[in-house]
Amino acid sequence: MxxxxxxxxxxxxxxxxxxxxxxxxxxxxxxxxxxxxxxxxxxxxxxxxxxxxxxxxxxxxxxxxxxxxxxxxxxxxxxxxxxxxxxxxxxxxxxxxxxxxxxxxxxxxxxxxxxxxxxxxxxxxxxxxxxxxxxxxxxxxxxxxxxxxxxxxxxxxxxxxxxxxxxxxxxxxxxxxxxxxxxxxxxxxxxxxxxxxxxxxxxxGKLTAAVRIGKRAFYDQLGLPLDQAYARTGQVMAENLLWRDTEEGIAAFLAKRKPDWA
CATH class of the missing domain: 3.90.226.10 (2-enoyl-CoA Hydratase; Chain A, domain 1)
Known part of the structure; x- marks a missing residue:
């Protein structure tokens, strides 16, 4: 075969x-x-x-x-x-x-x-x-x-x-x-x-959803003028910050512990 x-x-x-x-x-x-x-x-x-x-x-x-x-x-x-x-x-x-x-x-x-x-x-x-x-x-x-x-x-x-x-x-x-x-x-x-x-x-080992949204934004912004690149990535970061797992990641960092990601 x-x-x-x-x-x-x-x-x-x-x-x-x-x-x-x-x-x-x-x-x-x-x-x-x-x-x-x-x-x-x-x-x-x-x-x-x-x-x-x-x-x-x-x-x-x-x-x-x-x-x-x-x-x-x-x-x-x-x-x-x-x-x-x-x-x-x-x-x-x-x-x-x-x-x-x-x-x-x-x-x-x-x-x-x-x-x-x-x-x-x-x-x-x-x-x-x-x-x-x-x-x-x-x-x-x-x-x-x-x-x-x-x-x-x-x-x-x-x-x-x-x-x-x-x-x-x-x-x-x-x-x-x-x-x-x-x-x-x-x-x-x-x-x-x-x-x-x-x-x-x-x-x-990173938060999968963050890596995925980040990869998409990385390629999206590469071909944009500077102002449009910042506008695009600013929207992405604002969306990212609203996630439960990102909130938990920041809290865990401030508390010096590992994050409890879903």
């Missing part, structure tokens, strides 16, 4: 999704994109899941689009034009589903995260990386500028860094990726799982 392309494990509020196509370095094939889309749609409705970890099986996190599938599409009468347009639209929908999820999503990167694989990591809310991991948008090396991966990348790193990566095809080390803001935490390869899970459990 063929194993599923996405393996799911749930443990006390932390959901770990593993891209399970190690032979292709977890390439974003049609089937993999469909599996990711279905997994994210299910998690969006799952109140028991408080944090999501996204990782890859085998030697790498994700090597990007499946180039063999893309080449095969050229046999169509339109040389693959319709197929390519559909592919990038579906991939964009998967990437946009990540910030739209109520749960924080942590990309756990080992090996390589290249092209659309780097896009996948950059689309996540947080990124942990093995110290020997590498990040690249290296399509230019084969004559294909990574225009869609650029969207996620330029929202995480300074424009000059992104442009250098896109035009040279050179890779960033994990340490350099952390310096420029793509990665949050770097760990030795044999400690990456533990470091990622510790971060996930820290997030899972």
């Amino acid at each position: 063929t194993e599923p392309l996405i393996l799911r494990q749930d443990d006390t509020g932390v959901t770990t999704l593993t891209l399970n196509a190690p032979a292709s370095l977890n390439a974003l094939s049609d089937a993999m994109l469909d599996a990711l889309s279905a997994s994210f749609a299910a998690l969006a409705q799952d109140s028991s899941s408080r944090v999501i970890v996204l990782r890859g099986a085998g030697r790498a996190f994700c090597a990007g689009h499946d180039l063999k599938e893309m080449q095969a599409a050229r046999t169509a009468a339109d040389k693959g034009a319709a197929r390519f347009t559909d592919l990038f639209a579906r991939c964009a929908a998967v990437m946009q589903a990540i910030p739209a999820l109520p749960q924080p999503v942590i990309a756990q990167v080992h090996g390589i995260a290249t092209a659309a694989g780097c896009q996948l990591a950059a689309s996540c809310d947080l990124v942990t990386a093995a110290s020997d991991a590498r990040f690249g948008v290296n399509g230019v090396n084969i004559g294909l500028f990574c225009s869609t991966p650029m969207v996620a990348l330029t929202r995480k790193v300074p424009p000059a860094i992104a442009f250098e990566m896109l035009t040279t095809g050179e890779f960033l080390s994990a340490d350099r990726a952390r310096e420029v803001g793509l990665v949050n935490r770097v760990a030795p390869p044999d400690s990456l799982d533990a470091v990622t899970q510790a971060l996930a459990r820290t997030l899972a």
Whole structure:
């Protein structure tokens, strides 16, 4: 029996999704994109899941689009034009589903995260990386500028860094990726799982409703002018303060005790 392309494990509020196509370095094939889309749609409705970890099986996190599938599409009468347009639209929908999820999503990167694989990591809310991991948008090396991966990348790193990566095809080390803001935490390869899970459990230990409303507000305010961003987030904080569990959290802090959250 063929194993599923996405393996799911749930443990006390932390959901770990593993891209399970190690032979292709977890390439974003049609089937993999469909599996990711279905997994994210299910998690969006799952109140028991408080944090999501996204990782890859085998030697790498994700090597990007499946180039063999893309080449095969050229046999169509339109040389693959319709197929390519559909592919990038579906991939964009998967990437946009990540910030739209109520749960924080942590990309756990080992090996390589290249092209659309780097896009996948950059689309996540947080990124942990093995110290020997590498990040690249290296399509230019084969004559294909990574225009869609650029969207996620330029929202995480300074424009000059992104442009250098896109035009040279050179890779960033994990340490350099952390310096420029793509990665949050770097760990030795044999400690990456533990470091990622510790971060996930820290997030899972917070008031779930506060994290969820906060994540939504975080992305809402990013694209707004300053005055509108303050107006939006002020409304969110006022709503948050009216919750019973927030009132209890503040009371517990002032009384120097743990909150009794429902």
